Amino acid sequence: MRSLTAVPASSDTFHAPGPADFDLPGIFGSEVTKPMVLVVLSAVIAFGLFYAMSRKAAVVPGRLQFAGEYVYDFVRNSIARDTIGSHDYMRFVPLLFTIFLFVLVNNFFGVIPLIQFPTMSHIGYTTALALITWLVYNTVGVLKHGFFGYLKHQTVPSGITGPILIALVPLEFFSNIIVRPFTLALRLFATMFAGHLLLILFSLGGEFLLLHFEPRILGIGSGLFSFLMAIGVSFLDMLVMFLQAYVFTLLTAMYIGSAIAEEH
Amino acid sequence: MFKTLVLAAAEEKAKEDELNPLVPHLAEIIIGAVVVLLLLWLIAKFVVPNFEKAYAERTTAIEGGLQAAESKQAEADAKLAELEKQLGDARHEAARIREEAREQGAQIVAELREQAQVEAARIVEHGKTQIEAERQQAVTSLRAEVGTLATSLAGRIVGESLDDDERSSRVVDRFLAELEGAN
Numbered sequence: 001m002r003s004l005t006a007v008p009a010s011s012d013t014f015h016a017p018g019p020a021d022f023d024l025p026g027i028f029g030s031e032v033t034k035p036m037v038l039v040v041l042s043a044v045i046a047f048g049l050f051y052a053m054s055r056k057a058a059v060v061p062g063r064l065q066f067a068g069e070y071v072y073d074f075v076r077n078s079i080a081r082d083t084i085g086s087h088d089y090m091r092f093v094p095l096l097f098t099i100f101l102f103v104l105v106n107n108f109f110g111v112i113p114l115i116q117f118p119t120m121s122h123i124g125y126t127t128a129l130a131l132i133t134w135l136v137y138n139t140v141g142v143l144k145h146g147f148f149g150y151l152k153h154q155t156v157p158s159g160i161t162g163p164i165l166i167a168l169v170p171l172e173f174f175s176n177i178i179v180r181p182f183t184l185a186l187r188l189f190a191t192m193f194a195g196h197l198l199l200i201l202f203s204l205g206g207e208f209l210l211l212h213f214e215p216r217i218l219g220i221g222s223g224l225f226s227f228l229m230a231i232g233v234s235f236l237d238m239l240v241m242f243l244q245a246y247v248f249t250l251l252t253a254m255y256i257g258s259a260i261a262e263e264h
Numbered sequence: 265m266f267k268t269l270v271l272a273a274a275e276e277k278a279k280e281d282e283l284n285p286l287v288p289h290l291a292e293i294i295i296g297a298v299v300v301l302l303l304l305w306l307i308a309k310f311v312v313p314n315f316e317k318a319y320a321e322r323t324t325a326i327e328g329g330l331q332a333a334e335s336k337q338a339e340a341d342a343k344l345a346e347l348e349k350q351l352g353d354a355r356h357e358a359a360r361i362r363e364e365a366r367e368q369g370a371q372i373v374a375e376l377r378e379q380a381q382v383e384a385a386r387i388v389e390h391g392k393t394q395i396e397a398e399r400q401q402a403v404t405s406l407r408a409e410v411g412t413l414a415t416s417l418a419g420r421i422v423g424e425s426l427d428d429d430e431r432s433s434r435v436v437d438r439f440l441a442e443l444e445g446a447n
């Protein structure tokens with residue numbers, strides 16, 4: 001700790017990265033920020049890529065189409081069909097596929113060189129997604145069961161009667177109708193935010209240690225170690241990026257599936 | 265440094281109050297939602313139908329192939345069954361012909377045997393008849409000859425003395441010798 005005080009406080013004091021680092025200024029002084037550009041770019045990339053992959057619709061797929069079908073199959077069969085059931089799932093495949101691609105591409109912006117910013121670390125975008133999910137599963141539920149039928153479907157667990165319902169119904173309503181969009185939005189936002197913050201911390205901290213820390217030996221050693229950690233965290237973050245896209249899509253499918261289920 | 269860190273943290277804290285990352289910007293929600301809905305429209309309109317079309321075509325192709333294979337198999341099975349039936353028929357026919365030939369052979373042998381027996385019987389009968397006729401003829405001619413002989417013998421015997429036993433036996437002996445000589 002004694003050596004830490006030797007750091008010159010004037011120019012090279014290390015500021016730990018925080019939420020302020022996520023508040024990027026508008027590009028060219030306008031109101032348009034980097035995440036706004038990225039979110040549009042992600043849609044262009046996702047559509048362009050998968051339109052190119054699916055355009056031929058060949059019976060015997062080429063390499064590109066095979067890759068596209070691999071991803072599409074994953075969402076269509078592993079997520080949508082297995083969760084919603086083979087009767088209704090096809091209606092929701094476009095939505096689930098869109099959500100998966102959108103979240104995946106935006107998450108991976110965090111590790112793509114020159115872009116290096118996960119759009120989903122801004123809670124506004126995850127809120128938009130969670131709102132869409134919330135609207136969709138509640139709407140299909142109401143359409144299927146009727147307004148009060150749907151409320152009963154979501155709040156009264158089957159096979160339970162008596163006074164326990166007084167406690168259960170508000171709880172179920174709270175968890176199934178109110179909490180779901182918040183957890184959806186927060187989970188995705190928080191993981192992306194934390195992953196990116198860790199990356200910034202290890203890379204900025206590593207840079208600081210490497211260039212300015214006294215004694216130099218200790219600074220260079222720990223700085224290099226910090227960069228190694230940044231690389232390790234990047235790989236971990238990539239796993240998390242994929243997992244979060246999967247989890248968001250899977251939960252959306254589960255909410256839709258439970259909303260249109262015949263019984264609990 | 266610790267002091268600096270605390271100060272820095274306090275500074276950050278002050279900033280954080282302004283930049284609470286948990287408060288979404290309305291602009292971001294709107295942009296996010298619009299982009300997602302646009303992407304959803306594009307994907308639903310252009311990407312998903314293409315993939316599904318490929319799947320459907322693939323399913324049809326595979327099912328068609330399976331059906332063709334099945335019909336080919338059925339055809340082959342039918343042909344095989346037909347050939348086996350033909351083979352069985354041919355075997356049956358051959359066995360029938362063999363059986364028939366055997367029967368015919370046996371019949372022919374039996375017929376021939378019968379014919380031969382009839383023939384033999386006929387020959388025997390014929391022989392018997394001939395013998396009988398010849399015997400009859402012999403008897404007739406013998407009877408006539410014996411009559412003549414008896415007459416001539418009686419004449420000789422009567423011509424000689426019939427009292428002398430010795431003489432009469434001599435006469436008979438001579439007569440017999442003559443007979444033998446005549447022969």
